[in-house]
Amino acid sequence: xxxxxxxxxxxxxxxxxxxxxxxxxxxxxxxxxxxxxxxxxxxxxxxxxxxxxxxxxxxxxxxxxxxxxxxxxxxxxxxxxxxxxxxxxxxxxxxxxxxxxxxxxxxxxxxxxxxxxxxxxxxxxxxxxxxxxxxxxxxxxxxxxxxxxxxxxxxxxxxxxxxxxxxxxxxxxxxxxxxxxxxxxxxxxxxxxxxxxxxxxxxxxxxxxxxxxxxxxxxxxxxxxxxxx
Amino acid sequence: xxxxxxxxxxxxxxxxxxxxxxxxxxxxxxxxxxxxxxxxxxxxxxxxxxxxxxxxxxxxxxxxxxxxxxxxxxxxxxxxxxxxxxxxxxxxxxxxxxxxxxxxxxxxxxxxxxxxxxxxxxxxxxxxxxxxxxxxxxxxxxxxxxxxxxxxxxxxxxxxxxxxxxxxxxxxxxxxxxxxxxxxxxxxxxxxxxxxxxxxxxxxxxxxxxxxxxxxxxxxxxxxxxxxxxxxxxxxxxxxxxxxxxxxxxxxxxxxxxxxxxxxxxxxxxxxxxxxxxxxxxxxxxxxxxxxxxxxxxxxxxxxxxxxxxxxxxxxxxxxxxxxxxxxxxxxxxxxxxxxxxxxxxxxxxxxxxxxxxxxxxxxxxxxxxxxxxxxxxxx
Numbered sequence: 001x002x003x004x005x006x007x008x009x010x011x012x013x014x015x016x017x018x019x020x021x022x023x024x025x026x027x028x029x030x031x032x033x034x035x036x037x038x039x040x041x042x043x044x045x046x047x048x049x050x051x052x053x054x055x056x057x058x059x060x061x062x063x064x065x066x067x068x069x070x071x072x073x074x075x076x077x078x079x080x081x082x083x084x085x086x087x088x089x090x091x092x093x094x095x096x097x098x099x100x101x102x103x104x105x106x107x108x109x110x111x112x113x114x115x116x117x118x119x120x121x122x123x124x125x126x127x128x129x130x131x132x133x134x135x136x137x138x139x140x141x142x143x144x145x146x147x148x149x150x151x152x153x154x155x156x157x158x159x160x161x162x163x164x165x166x167x168x169x170x171x172x173x174x175x176x177x178x179x180x181x182x183x184x185x186x187x188x189x190x191x192x193x194x195x196x197x198x199x200x201x202x203x204x205x206x207x208x209x210x211x212x213x214x215x216x217x218x219x220x221x222x223x224x225x226x227x228x229x
Numbered sequence: 230x231x232x233x234x235x236x237x238x239x240x241x242x243x244x245x246x247x248x249x250x251x252x253x254x255x256x257x258x259x260x261x262x263x264x265x266x267x268x269x270x271x272x273x274x275x276x277x278x279x280x281x282x283x284x285x286x287x288x289x290x291x292x293x294x295x296x297x298x299x300x301x302x303x304x305x306x307x308x309x310x311x312x313x314x315x316x317x318x319x320x321x322x323x324x325x326x327x328x329x330x331x332x333x334x335x336x337x338x339x340x341x342x343x344x345x346x347x348x349x350x351x352x353x354x355x356x357x358x359x360x361x362x363x364x365x366x367x368x369x370x371x372x373x374x375x376x377x378x379x380x381x382x383x384x385x386x387x388x389x390x391x392x393x394x395x396x397x398x399x400x401x402x403x404x405x406x407x408x409x410x411x412x413x414x415x416x417x418x419x420x421x422x423x424x425x426x427x428x429x430x431x432x433x434x435x436x437x438x439x440x441x442x443x444x445x446x447x448x449x450x451x452x453x454x455x456x457x458x459x460x461x462x463x464x465x466x467x468x469x470x471x472x473x474x475x476x477x478x479x480x481x482x483x484x485x486x487x488x489x490x491x492x493x494x495x496x497x498x499x500x501x502x503x504x505x506x507x508x509x510x511x512x513x514x515x516x517x518x519x520x521x522x523x524x525x526x527x528x529x530x531x532x533x534x535x536x537x538x539x540x541x542x543x544x545x546x547x548x549x550x551x552x553x554x555x556x557x558x559x560x561x562x563x564x565x566x567x568x569x570x571x572x573x574x575x576x577x578x579x580x581x582x583x584x585x586x587x588x589x590x591x592x593x594x595x596x597x598x599x600x601x602x603x604x605x606x607x608x609x
Contacts, residue, residue: 076427
């Protein structure tokens with residue numbers, strides 16, 4: 001599958017948040033690095049189909065972002081992950097499965113598998129409002145994966161996770177990335193340096209680096225700092 | 230899969246898990262119980278039963294000269310004082326007092342004078358209300374179905390039910406304003422809209438599942454509250470007099486309805502108004518992205534509807550006001566004789582208003598859909 005972003009732009013009155021960005025992604029983990037305010041979230045919202053671009057287009061194998069077929073391929077974890085306080089973790093993931101059009105029996109099975117995977121099976125019937133920040137984030141990760149997405153967009157997914165959870169999450173994403181296009185936004189270099197095979201760096205609404213990355217190329221943190229100087 | 234049924238269930242769950250919704254259902258039940266108990270609390274249940282037993286002995290009697298001549302000697306102070314001897318005439322005297330213009334000389338009226346008096350008051354009321362000659366002719370034809378002399382029926386319990394539905398409708402309006410106005414806005418406030426809208430079924434299916442859930446809750450509340458109220462009244466006072474003509478209570482009405490027929494119209498008005506309230510609350514809150522504003526607008530419309538701010542001379546406005554659900558469900562709406570001409574025929578407000586409520590609801594659903602579909606996740 002090819003996810004193509006072609007001259008995508010988002011302008012708010014007199015501010016250009018994303019400025020004619022183009023790139024294409026295929027299966028594997030892509031790290032999207034950039035400081036706060038660089039335009040990462042705006043770009044990801046447009047790629048998730050919840051924010052209309054001012055110009056340009058986004059397609060997945062020629063399926064436009066505005067369509068139901070595109071959304072059927074998508075898993076999305078927003079930066080500010082919202083939840084229903086009165087729902088249990090199990091209810092919430094099952095609800096998202098229903099939203100994603102998954103058949104009930106399959107959804108229930110998948111929900112249990114994912115809650116096990118993110119280490120929440122013990123508290124699956126507890127209300128989300130009783131969870132810690134890290135546990136809520138893990139519910140968010142489970143909901144994003146419930147439809148076995150072909151495109152997985154993660155906006156600052158490691159926020160709120162403790163160091164142990166971060167490692168577990170990175171391993172999970174590396175595994176998912178074998179068959180899925182994963183776009184992983186963060187401003188923490190260590191989140192992506194070991195799992196991303198492709199890097200995008202954003203500054204002031206523009207892509208300043210788009211290329212392959214492997215550990216033989218040196219220290220990513222140092223490279224990142226140099227690029228942003 | 231569209232999973233509409235599943236999404237509908239989840240939307241119902243979201244509404245019913247809202248603490249405010251639970252509180253409003255408790256308020257609704259409290260209002261119903263208090264409304265049903267009110268007559269018993271005022272007169273005492275023993276007094277209610279005594280009255281009922283006495284007045285039921287007159288059930289089925291024509292209010293004609295024979296009955297009037299039988300009753301007049303028993304009246305004390307023109308029917309102001311009641312005792313064991315004359316209590317059975319209390320219900321009849323109440324109707325007769327409403328039929329005549331001069332209550333101080335009640336006992337001087339013959340049946341013919343009394344019914345003529347009523348007809349004259351209806352005719353002058355219609356002229357005063359600005360009815361056209363064609364409308365008056367239509368009513369003259371229709372009013373013939375109201376047979377005189379009127380047959381007396383004991384209808385105290387039925388009257389309580391018909392009057393209490395006004396309170397039930399008000400509670401339904403509050404439920405819509407307070408609980409259903411948050412069906413869409415809560416997604417924005419809790420930021421769950423981002424996940425919902427990015428999902429395959431997060432647009433069309435979710436929008437309509439939310440609407441269906443909101444409307445179902447409203448209809449459920451209407452049915453539940455009416456059923457409980459009916460059972461309470463049946464147990465406390467009975468539901469006698471369903472086949473009595475509405476003129477026993479609203480003598481100047483020209484509608485040829487029995488109490489039962491009016492009740493059916495009230496229930497239709499209530500159900501259609503419930504759909505209108507819920508559609509309004511949900512659609513306008515999505516248009517404004519503000520549930521507080523919707524609460525204000527709905528309660529504001531209700532309050533303005535209760536005030537006499539629009540003169541009868543401004544027919545369109547005052548007739549529209551009369552067709553507001555809170556006015557139409559009231560027993561006194563039976564005095565509203567202005568008709569609605571459509572396709573060369575005349576229709577009463579009870580025929581047109583429910584259809585109008587549904588049409589407006591449909592338009593609101595469409596407007597809400599446009600707002601929901603266009604919504605963009607920005608800022609935050």
